[in-house]
Amino acid sequence: MKLSLEAENKTFGGHYQVHSHWGESTNCNMVFSIFLPPQSEVKKLPVLIWLSGLTCTEENFRIKAGVQRYATEAGIIVVSPDTSPRGEGVPDDPDYGFGQGASFYLDATQEPWSEHFNMYSYILKDLLSILESNFPTDMKRVGIFGHSMGGHGALTIAFKNPELFKSVSAFSPICAPTKAPWGENAFTRYLGEDTSLWQDYDACDLVRTKGWSSDILVDQGDDDEYLTDYLKPDLLEQACEEKKEFRSS
Amino acid sequence: MKLSLEAENKTFGGHYQVHSHWGESTNCNMVFSIFLPPQSEVKKLPVLIWLSGLTCTEENFRIKAGVQRYATEAGIIVVSPDTSPRGEGVPDDPDYGFGQGASFYLDATQEPWSEHFNMYSYILKDLLSILESNFPTDMKRVGIFGHSMGGHGALTIAFKNPELFKSVSAFSPICAPTKAPWGENAFTRYLGEDTSLWQDYDACDLVRTKGWSSDILVDQGDDDEYLTDYLKPDLLEQACEEKKEFRSS
Numbered sequence: 275m276k277l278s279l280e281a282e283n284k285t286f287g288g289h290y291q292v293h294s295h296w297g298e299s300t301n302c303n304m305v306f307s308i309f310l311p312p313q314s315e316v317k318k319l320p321v322l323i324w325l326s327g328l329t330c331t332e333e334n335f336r337i338k339a340g341v342q343r344y345a346t347e348a349g350i351i352v353v354s355p356d357t358s359p360r361g362e363g364v365p366d367d368p369d370y371g372f373g374q375g376a377s378f379y380l381d382a383t384q385e386p387w388s389e390h391f392n393m394y395s396y397i398l399k400d401l402l403s404i405l406e407s408n409f410p411t412d413m414k415r416v417g418i419f420g421h422s423m424g425g426h427g428a429l430t431i432a433f434k435n436p437e438l439f440k441s442v443s444a445f446s447p448i449c450a451p452t453k454a455p456w457g458e459n460a461f462t463r464y465l466g467e468d469t470s471l472w473q474d475y476d477a478c479d480l481v482r483t484k485g486w487s488s489d490i491l492v493d494q495g496d497d498d499e500y501l502t503d504y505l506k507p508d509l510l511e512q513a514c515e516e517k518k519e520f521r522s523s
Numbered sequence: 524m525k526l527s528l529e530a531e532n533k534t535f536g537g538h539y540q541v542h543s544h545w546g547e548s549t550n551c552n553m554v555f556s557i558f559l560p561p562q563s564e565v566k567k568l569p570v571l572i573w574l575s576g577l578t579c580t581e582e583n584f585r586i587k588a589g590v591q592r593y594a595t596e597a598g599i600i601v602v603s604p605d606t607s608p609r610g611e612g613v614p615d616d617p618d619y620g621f622g623q624g625a626s627f628y629l630d631a632t633q634e635p636w637s638e639h640f641n642m643y644s645y646i647l648k649d650l651l652s653i654l655e656s657n658f659p660t661d662m663k664r665v666g667i668f669g670h671s672m673g674g675h676g677a678l679t680i681a682f683k684n685p686e687l688f689k690s691v692s693a694f695s696p697i698c699a700p701t702k703a704p705w706g707e708n709a710f711t712r713y714l715g716e717d718t719s720l721w722q723d724y725d726a727c728d729l730v731r732t733k734g735w736s737s738d739i740l741v742d743q744g745d746d747d748e749y750l751t752d753y754l755k756p757d758l759l760e761q762a763c764e765e766k767k768e769f770r771s772s
Contacts, residue, residue, distance in 0.1 A: 284744070337587055338586055338587050339589075340588075340589035497533075
C-alpha cells in the first residue's frame with residue numbers, strides 16, 4: 275500500500291508524520307498521524323493506536339495530547355487514524371453524531387454507508403498492515419486506546435481481537451452504545467433495526483461474551499456532563515464484574 | 524472589574540477557568556483563561572502570562588500546550604488572554620494577519636482600529652489589575668511569554684515595562700515586525716505611515732534602546748518556513764549583542 279507523506283515535524287527527539295493512502299476497506303483516501311520516537315531509528319518499537327471521538331480527525335490527538343514527551347520516554351510509536359472516511363463521494367449527515375467524523379469504528383451494513391464506513395476493517399486490516407510494512411513496529415506489542423466514541427472503538431476492537439492487542443484503555447468511553455442515544459441513532463442507521471446485531475459493537479456485551487485477560491484502564495471524570503446518559507461506565511464495570519474479570523485500578 | 528466565570532475544569536490537581544469581563548482599554552467584552560494550580564488554594568503564586576499568535580484565541584494555549592502539568596509542578600499561575608478584541612461592533616479584516624486575532628499587542632492610533640485595538644493597554648492595565656484583585660497572585664513575580672505574534676507581544680511588552688515583568692521568553696517570535704511583511708502591513712494600518720512610531724513596538728529596536736537586565740530565552744526551530752522572511756531571530760540576536768547584554772542559553 276503506497277503511503278504519501280503529507281507533513282513532518284521534529285518534536286521531542288522524534289518525528290511526527292502525517293501520511294495519506296488509499297483505504298482498501300473504506301474505498302477512499304485516508305489520513306493518519308504517526309509519532310516515531312528517536313529509538314525507532316535503531317530498533318522496532320511497540321505501538322499504541324489512538325482512536326479519537328466524535329467530530330475529530332487525525333489531527334486532534336497530534337496537536338492537543340502532548341503524547342510525544344511520553345512516547346519518547348517510553349519508546350513507543352503512537353498512531354492516530356481519522357475517525358471516519360471522508361472526501362468527495364463519501365456520504366455525510368448534518369448530525370455531528372453520525373456520518374463523517376462519527377464512524378463508531380464499525381463496518382456498516384446499510385446503504386449508503388456500507389461502501390465507505392468500514393472503519394472496523396480499516397483499523398484491523400489496512401492500518402495494522404501499513405504499520406507492519408512501513409514502520410519499525412513490533413507488531414507483537416500493539417495496544418489500543420481512545421476517547422469517547424474512540425474509547426468505544428478501542429474497547430470493542432480489542433475485545434474482539436485479543437490476539438492482536440496487548441493492552442486496551444480509554445478516556446471517558448461510550449461504554450454501552452446500544453443503551454445510549456449516540457449509539458442507538460448511529461447503530462440504527464449503520465447496522466439496521468435488528469438490535470441483536472448491535473451487540474457485536476457494544477463493549478459491555480462483548481466483555482460478557484469474550485472477556486479480557488488483563489487489566490482494562492478506564493479514566494472517567496466524575497462530573498462529566500455525558501456521564502449518566504451517554505457514557506455509562508457503571509455498565510462496563512458491572513459487565514466486567516459479572517465476567518469475574520474486573521480488577522480495580 | 525466584574526468577572527464572569529464561563530467554564531471551569533479540574534485538571535492536574537488544579538483548575539482551568541475561563542473568565543469574561545468588560546475590557547476598559549478595548550471597549551468590548553474580553554475573555555481569558557487562567558490555570559490555578561493546587562498551591563493557589565493556600566498561598567499567592569507567581570504568574571506567567573502567555574500571548575498567542577495570529578488567528579488564535581484564549582483557547583489555543585489552554586487546550587494544546589499541556590501547561591497544567593508544569594504549572595502544578597512549579598506552582599505557577601498561567602494566564603492566556605485573547606489575541607485581540609472581538610464581537611459585535613469590533614472592526615475586522617479578511618486578512619488573517621490583521622484585525623481580529625491579529626492585534627499585534629499594540630495600541631492602535633488609526634481609525635477605525637483605535638477604539639478597540641488597544642491590547643497593549645489591555646495587558647498592562649486591565650489584565651494585570653484583574654490578576655491582582657481576583658486571584659492569589661504574587662504580582663512581584665510576573666513573567667510573560669508567547670508564540671509568533673505573541674512572542675513579539677511578550678518581548679515588546681516586557682522590554683517596555685521591566686518593573687512589571689521578571690522574565691520574558693518566546694517561541695518563534697516575530698522579532699523585527701517593522702522589517703517583516705506581517706508587521707509592515709499591520710503597523711501601517713494600526714499606527715499609520717510614520718515608521719518612526721513603529722519602533723515602539725519592535726523588539727529589536729526596543730532592546731537596543733531599553734535593554735533587558737537578565738536572560739531572554741528564544742526557542743526557534745531551524746527549519747521553520749517563516750524563519751527568514753517573517754521571524755528574523757538573527758536580528759534580535761544582533762540587537763542584543765550590540766547592547767552587549769546577549770548571553771547564549
